[in-house]
Amino acid sequence: MTAHPDVFGSVRLGYLVIETNRFADWRRFGTDAIGMHHDDLGTGLMRFRLDGHGCRFLLRRGPAEDVVAIGWHLDDHTAFEQIEARVRLHGVPAVRGTAEEAKLRGVERLLRFPGPKGIAQEITTTPVTSSEPLKSQPLKTRPLKTQPPKTHPLKMLASGWVTGDSGMGHVALTSTRPTLTRGYFSTVFDARLTDCIDETISGVKLKIRFLRVNERHHSIAIAAVRGLPVDPVRTRVQHLNIQAASLDDLARSYERVHELGFDMALSVGQHTNDRELSYYARTPSGFEWEVGWNPLVVDETTWEPSTHQGTSIWGHRPVGQTITDKLEQFRLGARSLARPERTVPALSGAGVRTAGRG
Numbered sequence: 001m002t003a004h005p006d007v008f009g010s011v012r013l014g015y016l017v018i019e020t021n022r023f024a025d026w027r028r029f030g031t032d033a034i035g036m037h038h039d040d041l042g043t044g045l046m047r048f049r050l051d052g053h054g055c056r057f058l059l060r061r062g063p064a065e066d067v068v069a070i071g072w073h074l075d076d077h078t079a080f081e082q083i084e085a086r087v088r089l090h091g092v093p094a095v096r097g098t099a100e101e102a103k104l105r106g107v108e109r110l111l112r113f114p115g116p117k118g119i120a121q122e123i124t125t126t127p128v129t130s131s132e133p134l135k136s137q138p139l140k141t142r143p144l145k146t147q148p149p150k151t152h153p154l155k156m157l158a159s160g161w162v163t164g165d166s167g168m169g170h171v172a173l174t175s176t177r178p179t180l181t182r183g184y185f186s187t188v189f190d191a192r193l194t195d196c197i198d199e200t201i202s203g204v205k206l207k208i209r210f211l212r213v214n215e216r217h218h219s220i221a222i223a224a225v226r227g228l229p230v231d232p233v234r235t236r237v238q239h240l241n242i243q244a245a246s247l248d249d250l251a252r253s254y255e256r257v258h259e260l261g262f263d264m265a266l267s268v269g270q271h272t273n274d275r276e277l278s279y280y281a282r283t284p285s286g287f288e289w290e291v292g293w294n295p296l297v298v299d300e301t302t303w304e305p306s307t308h309q310g311t312s313i314w315g316h317r318p319v320g321q322t323i324t325d326k327l328e329q330f331r332l333g334a335r336s337l338a339r340p341e342r343t344v345p346a347l348s349g350a351g352v353r354t355a356g357r358g
Helices: 023-034 077-089 099-105 178-189 247-259 323-336
Strands: 011-020 037-040 045-049 057-061 066-074 109-113 120-125 139-141 150-152 170-174 192-201 204-212 220-225 239-244 264-271 277-282 288-293 307-309 312-315
Touching: 011 023, 011 120, 011 170, 023 037, 023 045, 023 057, 023 247, 023 277, 023 288, 066 077, 077 109, 077 120, 077 178, 099 109, 099 120, 178 204, 178 220, 239 247, 247 264, 247 277, 247 288
Parallel strands: 011 057, 066 120, 170 220, 192 307, 239 288
Antiparallel strands: 011 066, 037 045, 045 057, 109 120, 139 150, 170 239, 192 204, 204 220, 264 277, 264 312, 277 288
């Protein structure tokens, strides 16, 4: 039993901060391929919107080519202050965001503190919303050699994305310290274990744990190589996910990703645990971007954690992967042995709780 007020249900994934120098490619990827609303903020900054919130993805210029911060929207100032108190109680430094930083993220209050794998965690309150419609415009895709340019209808952007009280999709990490990473999200956000997946890829056995902070099946996924302290992924995040409102939206974005020449990581498929239908594209920064549709929603009164065998019921086949790609993964895994993973021990000691919590 926790010694502090439980904030589960008051937390949702709000936005992500991505550092990149590939602004032109990201604009084409986010706007033209995936179908998000784009706001140009001037030199070195741009944003993508999915809904009425002023910011869902903030891109800033820099060399990381990675997600550098995860923003969590909280129900109210009480939940904000409860999380701030527990972070400071554990002796972890927390920095209040400036007015300009809060404005860029479209929020009223902002607090930043260290997170697993060097990804800053930001808690916020009172998102700034807008009734301005998401932008739509005609789009000419790259023509095939034997065909004229293809113009999509005026309503190029998706008809909607599923966000609301459960937040926007999820973030997936690979970790050599999965117990500490899971303990961190349990300690800070009272995350609960939804379920696990055992998977074998190219002879490598993986254990994937799925954590929820509200009724969304998971907001964080943590994958680890079983029995070996290696991390085969260069980036801090392996993939991020957003949820399309309709199957038609998902299919149209899949088509645009292909037509615009972006790499597809995994074909369309359906997951075993949350039953989400999805595909995975490769972003200009190298990590993957999952567009999904219709995952199940957790009923807290009946849900019990379980373990599934394999990530997919069908589909999700690697696209264009070569032997060279596989060798590169093994090389990255070997390199990670000499690079200790960054953790936050003071906030990672809650451990695994009972009744599917933590």
